[in-house]
Amino acid sequence: MATVELDAPAVVPQQQLKTAQDLFIRRWGEMGQTWGINRTMAEIHAFLYITAQPQCTDDVMERLNISRGNSSMSLRALCDWGIIRRLHKRGERREYFESLSDVWEMFSIIAAERKRREMDPVLETIKQCQRMLEEGTVGKAAAKQEAIQLTRERLAGMEEFMEVTNKIFQQFIGNAKSGLTRVVRVLLKAF
Amino acid sequence: MATVELDAPAVVPQQQLKTAQDLFIRRWGEMGQTWGINRTMAEIHAFLYITAQPQCTDDVMERLNISRGNSSMSLRALCDWGIIRRLHKRGERREYFESLSDVWEMFSIIAAERKRREMDPVLETIKQCQRMLEEGTVGKAAAKQEAIQLTRERLAGMEEFMEVTNKIFQQFIGNAKSGLTRVVRVLLKAF
DNA sequence: CTATGCTTTCAGTAGATTGTGAAACAGGAG
DNA sequence: CTCCTGTTTCACAATCTACTGAAAGCATAG
Numbered sequence: 001m002a003t004v005e006l007d008a009p010a011v012v013p014q015q016q017l018k019t020a021q022d023l024f025i026r027r028w029g030e031m032g033q034t035w036g037i038n039r040t041m042a043e044i045h046a047f048l049y050i051t052a053q054p055q056c057t058d059d060v061m062e063r064l065n066i067s068r069g070n071s072s073m074s075l076r077a078l079c080d081w082g083i084i085r086r087l088h089k090r091g092e093r094r095e096y097f098e099s100l101s102d103v104w105e106m107f108s109i110i111a112a113e114r115k116r117r118e119m120d121p122v123l124e125t126i127k128q129c130q131r132m133l134e135e136g137t138v139g140k141a142a143a144k145q146e147a148i149q150l151t152r153e154r155l156a157g158m159e160e161f162m163e164v165t166n167k168i169f170q171q172f173i174g175n176a177k178s179g180l181t182r183v184v185r186v187l188l189k190a191f
Numbered sequence: 192m193a194t195v196e197l198d199a200p201a202v203v204p205q206q207q208l209k210t211a212q213d214l215f216i217r218r219w220g221e222m223g224q225t226w227g228i229n230r231t232m233a234e235i236h237a238f239l240y241i242t243a244q245p246q247c248t249d250d251v252m253e254r255l256n257i258s259r260g261n262s263s264m265s266l267r268a269l270c271d272w273g274i275i276r277r278l279h280k281r282g283e284r285r286e287y288f289e290s291l292s293d294v295w296e297m298f299s300i301i302a303a304e305r306k307r308r309e310m311d312p313v314l315e316t317i318k319q320c321q322r323m324l325e326e327g328t329v330g331k332a333a334a335k336q337e338a339i340q341l342t343r344e345r346l347a348g349m350e351e352f353m354e355v356t357n358k359i360f361q362q363f364i365g366n367a368k369s370g371l372t373r374v375v376r377v378l379l380k381a382f
Numbered sequence: 383c384t385a386t387g388c389t390t391t392c393a394g395t396a397g398a399t400t401g402t403g404a405a406a407c408a409g410g411a412g
Numbered sequence: 413c414t415c416c417t418g419t420t421t422c423a424c425a426a427t428c429t430a431c432t433g434a435a436a437g438c439a440t441a442g
Binding site for chain 2: 012013016017019020021023024027028030031033034035036049050051052053101102103104107114117118119121122125126128129132133137138139142145147148150151153154155157158160161181183184186
């Protein structure tokens with residue numbers, strides 16, 4: 001077979017690889033944005049994830065065309081989230097970074113953090129609101145008022161929703177993969 | 192019983208109600224922001240949801256201290272999402288708006304839309320990247336290169352994750368009308 | 383100690399997002 | 413038709429966020 005390698009020198013696959021990676025990086029960045037993560041951070045993460053090889057600050061700067069300052073700050077933030085890791089190479093002065101390799105683990109780290117930062121406070125607020133509208137607080141007659149009754153119903157509806165969602169989150173914090181696949185299995189069996 | 196009403200005139204519970212609602216509205220707005228929904232839109236929605244009574248544009252403007260233009264645009268956007276509805280009152284000229292009452296239904300509407308807009312394109316991109324790095328495309332020898340192999344593994348890991356997540360979304364979305372409560376019951380029992 | 387190589391910080395700014403308010407529009411009543 | 417009530421649009425303004433680049437910081441080597 002007149003192999004493809006002859007026609008396509010090693011450069012071409014390299015370009016192809018870079019193009020594919022860039023595509024992924026761009027899309028990941030876009031998605032990040034709409035989920036409340038800034039584009040650059042998402043892109044850096046995508047870059048580290050997709051290349052699957054430790055990269056240093058300059059690699060990041062070059063590949064994504066961003067400043068040193070931005071790289072540094074974003075890399076630190078990603079480390080704080082815990083979805084990338086610092087890595088010292090023996091005898092090298094500069095620091096390298098690598099992404100966690102297990103998507104499920106990354107997801108569960110993110111889920112845990114967002115639950116803590118965003119869902120928990122809302123649930124707390126809902127409970128606080130409910131306390132403010134209890135019969136004891138607001139008076140027996142007042143508690144019968146339609147407006148108050150309606151708001152209490154709505155609070156209850158939202159509370160139930162958040163409690164269930166929380167439980168589901170709980171399920172795969174720590175054991176993301178098995179937890180999620182279990183959700184799928186349960187759902188698929190039931191319907 | 193020397194009722195509370197005497198000590199606490201009807202005004203006080205009204206204030207209490209408003210305070211509680213405002214608290215909820217504010218928190219909901221904050222959460223919205225971090226999930227990529229603009230604060231005002233989230234607040235308007237929270238207002239309509241929590242009062243559980245139809246409100247007109249002026250009510251929204253007053254309660255949230257925003258301009259007419261902003262109210263109009265945001266209300267329209269919420270209608271487009273399908274989580275609030277326009278409502279004509281007989282003999283009234285002005286339009287009223289009300290929130291869907293079922294949190295589960297709202298969630299499944301939002302989930303469907305976000306899946307379509309954000310997850311589907313990513314999955315599509317992943318597949319495209321994989322095609323770009325197939326043996327046939329890139330050449331047999333090239334396909335053995337470590338860098339390419341690694342990237343392919345990462346793509347595969349991400350793909351698997353997104354497929355599972357998609358299935359879960361699918362379940363929620365598919366059962367929106369018919370039996371979301373059933374989905375919930377099933378999940379609650381299972382966990 | 384200074385020089386070197388690399389990282390972090392941060393004030394200032396560029397760019398994006400969100401909000402305003404006035405003008406245009408819509409349509410029913412008289 | 414005009415008047416009235418209400419809605420929508422949109423250029424501009426205010427605000428917020430992300431990014432840069434230069435300076436400061438830090439650790440190691442010499």
